[in-house]
Amino acid sequence: MPPEPKTCASCGRRIEWRKKWERSWDDVRYCSDACRRRKVTDVDRALEASILDLLDDRAAGKTICPSEAARAVAASRGLEGDDAWRELMEPARRAARRLVAAGDVEITQGGSVVDPSTAKGAIRVRRTR
Template sequence: MSDPIETAIFEKLSTREPGKSICPSEVAKDLQPEQWQRMMPKVRTVALGLMRQGRLTITKKGKAVDPESFKGVIRLRLPTEQETAEAQARRPVSAPDDADLV
């Protein structure tokens, strides 16, 4: 089952032109209109996970941020092909399963 925050992020981005970004608060307000501020840390956490997977880019002042050291006001957009490749290169290579060794 898909994460509702992840779904909301990609639904919101699908309404924008390619290369355009959204504010995380837009997602939080869609999910919890009355208490959207409480959703903000969760939205940011999901966005960070998606960025680490290469499925989302977090930007600040129009430039992609380092997923390990950003803070403050951010925006979310779909990644470029180069950003996706860079994110995949940063991901650690998983160890082979025991079944792979047999």
């Protein structure tokens, strides 16, 4: 029986157990080489904090779009250009997935909670109910 899946420390996606990790499963933290190289940066932590701050400013049960956090972090870091926040969209989605793994938020589509590892398209983020 394989052990329970883990969550990638970088992207927040589910890591499925593999036979080749049988001896080192306790040491596995990342789902891929790309995530291992990327790790979690200061920008990633700022995006997590921004998501939580934006949710604190909303009424209970209300949602935000990850783009709101991306825009806030881009503005606070003085990134140039009207579309500078777009470069932070995927990092914002990763930050939201990490917060889901921590139990702080839920990711929804169409008002229903979805699995953050498989969600495609536009998502919304809300506090865990």
